[in-house]
Amino acid sequence: MSIRISQIDKTYGHKGSGRTRALAPIDLDIRDGELIGLLGPSGSGKTTLLRIVAGLEQADGGTIHFGEREVTQVHVRERRIGFVFQHYALFRHMSVFENVAFGLRALPRRQRPSNGEIRTRVMQLLEMVRLAAFAERYPAQLSGGQQQRVALARALALKPDVLLLDEPFGALDAKVRQELRRWLRHLHEELGFTSLFVTHDQEEALELSDRVVVMSNGRVEQIATPDTLYREPANRFVFEFLGDVNRLEGDVAEGRLTCGNASVSVPGVEPGRRELLLRPHEVHLAERSIPAAHLPVTVASIVPVGAEVRLELEADWLEEPWLASVSHAEFERLGIARGRRLFALPSRLHGFDAAGAQNVALPVG
Amino acid sequence: MIAATLRRQASRRVLPGFGLSLGVTLTFVSLILLLPLTSLVGQLSQLSLSQYWFLISDPRILASYRVTLLAAAVAALFNAAFGLLMAWVLVRYEFPGKRLVDALMDLPFALPTAVAGVTLATLYSSQGWVGRWLETLGLPIAYTWVGIALAMAFTSIPFVVRTVQPILEDLPSEVDEAAVTLGARDGHAFRRVILPHLWPALVTGTGLAFVRSLGEFGAVIFIAGGKPFETEITSLMIFVKLQEYDYAGAAAVASIVLATSLALLLLINLWQGRFIRRLHGGGA
Numbered sequence: 256m257s258i259r260i261s262q263i264d265k266t267y268g269h270k271g272s273g274r275t276r277a278l279a280p281i282d283l284d285i286r287d288g289e290l291i292g293l294l295g296p297s298g299s300g301k302t303t304l305l306r307i308v309a310g311l312e313q314a315d316g317g318t319i320h321f322g323e324r325e326v327t328q329v330h331v332r333e334r335r336i337g338f339v340f341q342h343y344a345l346f347r348h349m350s351v352f353e354n355v356a357f358g359l360r361a362l363p364r365r366q367r368p369s370n371g372e373i374r375t376r377v378m379q380l381l382e383m384v385r386l387a388a389f390a391e392r393y394p395a396q397l398s399g400g401q402q403q404r405v406a407l408a409r410a411l412a413l414k415p416d417v418l419l420l421d422e423p424f425g426a427l428d429a430k431v432r433q434e435l436r437r438w439l440r441h442l443h444e445e446l447g448f449t450s451l452f453v454t455h456d457q458e459e460a461l462e463l464s465d466r467v468v469v470m471s472n473g474r475v476e477q478i479a480t481p482d483t484l485y486r487e488p489a490n491r492f493v494f495e496f497l498g499d500v501n502r503l504e505g506d507v508a509e510g511r512l513t514c515g516n517a518s519v520s521v522p523g524v525e526p527g528r529r530e531l532l533l534r535p536h537e538v539h540l541a542e543r544s545i546p547a548a549h550l551p552v553t554v555a556s557i558v559p560v561g562a563e564v565r566l567e568l569e570a571d572w573l574e575e576p577w578l579a580s581v582s583h584a585e586f587e588r589l590g591i592a593r594g595r596r597l598f599a600l601p602s603r604l605h606g607f608d609a610a611g612a613q614n615v616a617l618p619v620g
Numbered sequence: 621m622i623a624a625t626l627r628r629q630a631s632r633r634v635l636p637g638f639g640l641s642l643g644v645t646l647t648f649v650s651l652i653l654l655l656p657l658t659s660l661v662g663q664l665s666q667l668s669l670s671q672y673w674f675l676i677s678d679p680r681i682l683a684s685y686r687v688t689l690l691a692a693a694v695a696a697l698f699n700a701a702f703g704l705l706m707a708w709v710l711v712r713y714e715f716p717g718k719r720l721v722d723a724l725m726d727l728p729f730a731l732p733t734a735v736a737g738v739t740l741a742t743l744y745s746s747q748g749w750v751g752r753w754l755e756t757l758g759l760p761i762a763y764t765w766v767g768i769a770l771a772m773a774f775t776s777i778p779f780v781v782r783t784v785q786p787i788l789e790d791l792p793s794e795v796d797e798a799a800v801t802l803g804a805r806d807g808h809a810f811r812r813v814i815l816p817h818l819w820p821a822l823v824t825g826t827g828l829a830f831v832r833s834l835g836e837f838g839a840v841i842f843i844a845g846g847k848p849f850e851t852e853i854t855s856l857m858i859f860v861k862l863q864e865y866d867y868a869g870a871a872a873v874a875s876i877v878l879a880t881s882l883a884l885l886l887l888i889n890l891w892q893g894r895f896i897r898r899l900h901g902g903g904a
Contacts, residue, residue: 311797331800338801344794348816357812358802406798413803 256322256416256449258285258308263317265303265473277303278473280317285451287322290443292464293453296496300473301453302421308451309419310334321416334417337410337448341422343402345394351405352390355380358413380408383442400431407439411446420452424459436463457497461485469493487614491607494532501538501577503604504530515572519548521615524606531604531615535565538579539600540589550599552577554591559583566591568599660878663871675872683849684857685876691765691853692833695772700826703780704818710781711788725781728774733838740771741842763845768853771839776829783825784818791817820895827888831881 260283268274278300285291293301306312308319310331318327326334346354355377359368368376381387384404386397394402403423410418423439424432440463443450454460460467461481469476469484469492477489488494505514507529510522521531544550552568555576559565564586568577577599581591589597606613664672675681710722728736744751744761751762761767791814799809815822837855844851854877861870 309801311801331797332803332805336801338798340794340798342792342794344792344798346795346798346813346816357799357804361799361802361804361808361812409798409802 257287257320258283258417258449258451259318259320260284260304260308261318261320263304263307263314263319265300265307265312265314276473278307278314281473281475283468283475283478285449288447288449289465290440290449290463291451292460292467293451293470294455294457294460294467294496295470296455298472299470301455301468301470303473304470305419305421305451305453308417309336309338311338335413335415337413337415337418339403339406339410339418339420339423341425343394343399343406343426345402345406345409347394350391350393351381351386351397352377354394354405355409355412357409376412377408380412383411384408398431399427400435403427403435407442411448415448418448418450420450422453422455425454425456432459439463461497469496471496487612488605489612491532494605494607494612499535499578501533501535501579502530502575503533503601504528504574517550517570517572519550519601519604520546521604524613524615529606531606533601533604535578535580537601537603538568538577539602540566540579540581540585540591540597541600542589542597544598545600548598548600550601552597552599554593554595554597557591557593564591568597657878660871660874663868664875666868667872671868672872675869676876680848680852681854681857681873684852684854687765687768687851688834688854691768692772692830692836694765694769695776695833696826696830698769698773699777699780699829700822703777703825703829704784704822706777707781707784707788711785725778728776729778733775733836734842736774737771737839737842740767740774740839744770744843762843763847763851765851767843767845768840768851771843772833772836775836775839776832779828779832780822780825783821783828787818787821820892824888824892827884831884834881835877 260281262280262282263278264276264280265278266274266276281304293305295301303312307314310326310329314327318325320326321334346357349357356373359373359376362368378387378390381390384407386401386404386408389397389401389405394405397405403426407423424435427435436459452463454463461484464481466478466480467484468478471492477484477493479487479489484493485497488497494500503512503514503519505512505517505528507513507521507524507526509526510520510524512519512521512524512529512531521529524531540552550570550572552570552573554566555569556567557564563580563582566579566581568579570577579599581589589595591597602616604615606615667675706725710718710725741762742748744754744767746752746755746760746762748762751760754761759766761770795813795817796809799813804812835855836853837859840853841856841859844853844856846852846856854873858870858873858877861867861873
């Protein structure tokens with residue numbers, strides 16, 4: 256079922272006393288079967304938006320459609336949604352089986368399946384979340400990851416049109432989170448429901464979503480596929496929020512940015528004082544400078560992390576050190592050690608101003 | 621030598637002052653709780669078993685048990701319903717004056733019970749503000765068991781409110797929301813999701829209110845009037861016996877009240893323990 260959100264806005268607080276705008280009018284179209292991540296820092300309005308879609312909160316204005324059906328004024332219990340809470344919100348006094356069966360048992364008598372049918376359906380769902388052996392346990396006897404799987408089975412029991420998840424893996428440790436993420440992705444492909452989930456973890460959003468909605472201060476900053484988002488961020492906020500950032504500030508004249516004894520050619524950048532940004536993996540290192548870039552740096556610290564080595568680079572033309580990630584092969588080839596003097600060669604520089612984004616590719620590699 | 625020192629260190633508790641604090645606690649428990657109880661048993665020991673039975677099965681005393689139990693039961697049930705409602709209102713809604721209402725809940729604990737008794741008696745007597753009207757409707761309150769139940773309810777309602785309130789505060793609103801997103805109607809969600817959570821606290825609170833009502837004296841005697849066989853409560857009988865210098869008789873009746881209360885408290889504790897074990901994952 257597709258979801259169409261148009262002009263939804265929300266303000267908290269009473270007139271006069273500190274009103275805060277939680278959502279500026281927001282438009283969002285979600286296609287049938289899409290998995291969408293709402294990504295943003297806390298206070299960006301992502302949870303509010305999710306709760307408005309669920310019907311747990313009312314918007315001040317705007318409309319929401321599920322497919323052709325307008326649900327703006329429809330009560331949450333009639334919306335046919337499944338909702339998964341960050342802290343599972345399981346019914347502690349009921350067994351796992353009864354938790355999953357709750358929605359089916361709550362149906363009005365005429366629509367309610369027989370006990371046998373409920374049993375079959377619940378056991379099916381528990382098989383699906385691989386918890387069939389735990390049907391008679393109580394939630395307190397399960398681990399966090401298992402509890403969240405029960406919550407998911409419970410939310411799917413009524414075959415909802417839309418599945419909404421509020422920071423579903425936020426309370427779990429990294430390894431379980433990773434596992435559940437892959438599993439949810441798989442489940443999504445298998446069952447094909449439309450879902451919308453909230454997260455503040457960029458890695459989670461990029462890994463799980465078909466498209467990511469980046470939000471800040473109650474506004475949508477960019478809606479794009481993870482790939483586009485990472486390569487072509489629409490603005491500075493998105494760029495900075497999606498990963499580590501290095502800054503380069505200097506004066507641009509005749510296509511070259513100068514900063515102390517460092518300089519780099521930036522074709523196409525308007526003259527004047529400019530700040531350009533780049534990611535750690537866009538910083539390459541060499542033993543000598545090239546005509547296009549003269550950026551002398553000193554290696555300040557070395558941290559091997561998995562497949563790459565993270566370096567901290569210092570220079571007197573830099574206000575704060577740069578981060579760079581290089582491969583182990585590169586690391587050994589250059590014989591990098593703490594205190595070694597090298598030259599940085601940026602492969603890409605990103606500039607943002609009120610007009611939009613500007614990406615400068617440099618001929619290094 | 622070294623081994624002995626190590627063993628000494630290992631057996632030492634991390635929290636200091638165990639011996640002293642336990643000693644002081646036990647001393648005070650003995651002085652304040654056990655000593656009076658011992659003297660009660662001492663009084664009883666002067667009676668033979670048949671004398672004891674004769675004293676506690678006197679028809680007038682039997683009638684007082686009935687009145688006390690009935691009124692306390694009605695008061696406890698009334699409090700279960702209204703205490704739950706008050707706790708719900710105090711936890712789930714925001715309204716001006718909420719803190720004041722919250723503080724008022726403790727008033728029955730703070731007010732001397734005799735003052736409460738006199739106030740209730742004047743209010744509900746046939747000349748009182750409220751009693752006058754109820755009398756014309758054919759609902760006399762003062763000097764009937766209804767009045768007794770009313771006084772008991774007044775003094776014991778904080779037990780229900782104050783036991784249910786923290787449990788309700790602990791219940792995240794996400795749990796209600798989860799029930800609603802699963803299509804549950806309000807009544808269904810309350811019965812199947814909220815009430816089971818509150819159940820242990822509600823039963824405990826109601827039980828405590830009941831036990832407290834059984835022994836209530838000050839608040840009740842003024843409104844009860846003390847008609848033999850009709851509105852005499854058991855604690856009044858003890859008082860009457862004491863005034864007649866019948867210490868053994870008073871002790872005999874008191875022992876019944878005490879035994880009932882202790883048994884009830886024990887039952888509540890056992891039951892609650894079982895329920896809570898289940899919630900925290902100790903098997904069905």
